[in-house]
Amino acid sequence: MKYSDKILNTPSSFIRNILKVTDAPDVISFAGGLPNPISFPIDEMQKSINHAIEENGAKLFQYSTTEGYLPLRQYIAAKYNKSYGLDIAPEDILITTGSQQALEIISKVLLDKGDGVVMEEPGYLGAIQAFTMSEPNFYTVPLEEDGLNVEQLKNTLQSNPNIKFIYVVPNFHNPTGITYSKEKREAIYDVVKDYDVVLIEDDPYGDLRWNGELLPYIGAGRLENSVVLGSFSKIVTPGMRLGFIITKNKELLHHINTAKQATDLHTNIFSQIVVHDYLVNNDLDAHVSKIIALYQEQANTMLEAMAKYFPSTIKYTKPDGGMFIWVTLEEGTSALEFFEKAMEVKVAFVPGDPFYTSKTNVNTLRLNYTNSSPEIIEEGIKRLGEILHTISSEKQLV
């Protein structure tokens, strides 16, 4: 049997395959991207479930509208308008089955085979997967410590009129943990505003900031083709798969709506009503503050352990929020080979390879700190450090 070109070219998730190996209870895993389960508001969710069923009855269990539950879209609009001074209406929002689905739907709406997509390098591997299903040409622009390289972005847009959209994760980027600076956001806006392309700002981690101030989006509120993606996965629950698309481009959102219908009719309405009930009857800011305090402690523990146990030649990012640290090994060290050695001492992470659309055998890797206790983080980094010191001295011998 012959399968489609697009599925044969789509990478099966490297991370999910790694997770199968690293799932053993004695493995210290910095590989996943899971929120800490102690951050889930289970008791409050139970109350909201009871309340929502009592109030809405059969409505929670029936088919519903493609665009999503109106009160939830009203809540999202109000939240973004308050935080960012935007002018978003509920009609500018469509609820998706997690923001992974948003990526896949937008690529179907915009991309014919061979159309161009600008990706950060390194970039979010779930986005690479989702976009690949539409068979685009990827144009990568290097990610610097304050955001995309603006000069290269400009050149890429100039040279490739087939580009349909630019995909960025401006806050606490996956995989690198970096955040775009205010100046870089302005500079990127100045470049993008002259092109007929969509700017997708994927922002699942934006609420999880423990350092620095909230920054405005690059395109939201001022670019006609601005799209912002959000999610309840990192602040309430990922298990209920609730994400959303915000855009004031009505034609774009109309096509997104048609694609959503064709894809899964509508998002789970039970979960939409329950999460909405949770959001309006609890103090979300207070809940998020607890998650932030937890993750900040874990991040600090990891950074301090890295300073203590890693050779000084190893470079890494220092996130202001979010879930990840990005490590750059010495030139010529293979992260994949390091991964194999690390697994021998039962420590896991994600080698950088799947975050690139064309490079392989890179010297970078992603560490997640949100799902391990401080003691486990210290122990895991210590073991990684021992291997890195050995690799480093072997190199010097050569």
Add this chain to the structure above:
Amino acid sequence: MKYSDKILNTPSSFIRNILKVTDAPDVISFAGGLPNPISFPIDEMQKSINHAIEENGAKLFQYSTTEGYLPLRQYIAAKYNKSYGLDIAPEDILITTGSQQALEIISKVLLDKGDGVVMEEPGYLGAIQAFTMSEPNFYTVPLEEDGLNVEQLKNTLQSNPNIKFIYVVPNFHNPTGITYSKEKREAIYDVVKDYDVVLIEDDPYGDLRWNGELLPYIGAGRLENSVVLGSFSKIVTPGMRLGFIITKNKELLHHINTAKQATDLHTNIFSQIVVHDYLVNNDLDAHVSKIIALYQEQANTMLEAMAKYFPSTIKYTKPDGGMFIWVTLEEGTSALEFFEKAMEVKVAFVPGDPFYTSKTNVNTLRLNYTNSSPEIIEEGIKRLGEILHTISSEKQLV
């Protein structure tokens, strides 16, 4: 901005657009395909939610596996093995966000642009929408009262080596309500077994039978490329969006898994665990029996009203289960024009047009009976009958 060819060619759901017009409380609507809300086991679901949270805690709220919750897949395998004498393992099953998503994912896995899909004529419009996103060529085979026209199916397969799959709804077909006979199933199997194509049997209504005996699937258990789709939407709840794909073709299921990852990572795990808890702690057969009794009464009421109020020239199907009746008006009568006249007297249905990939202005239409009381059904059919008698006598005058 330029959108993708595939989205520009995908029909926005005719039904959903109609539903917006027919949503007014004073309209008698036979247009939707909604289960009757009184069939939702709300109290039992509330118990299962409490029980599942108590037993599983954070697991209901965390990310989960792409293939779906193992105990739910075990339940589905056991159910199908018992009912159909099949040999399905949990590993042969993937849980989807409703069976609409199954259609969309399978088409992505199998179809390159221009590849062939065999569709029943008329066929399920949600499938037409989902497949269209992969830009196939549709080859239609007429649906007779006992299933596909076998001779035409054979000719179509012979003449078109680009055909990747055949899509059928063998039980209580949407939109026609017909069921494939045992003989027709055999005859179709005999044709399909000689071709390297996938046979998709979409079966969301199979449990809802009040007349005749359970029939074996066409391909399941004997065709290498058999796919059966199922759903909990019509027997438990559609709002939680739970469907599933069953195939023993491991390579196909592997690709489906990759596509599912890229599409939305995994299906809502909260809903999977809750519905599983409901299924193992309640008598599903007893619950389904109640739904069947309800729908049978509604169907009989509609059929009796049609016999009473419709001109004898109007033909219609007499379903053995499911949710729909298919009406064929006199030659030359436009169902769309009839729809406009029906809306003037506040009765809605779905004109046949969206169920065809190439025909328009047809003389067929779909009636749904599951979501109206017997009194309302009688009244709605009476109003439709009056219009049909007027149309009929105007024709005779001409």
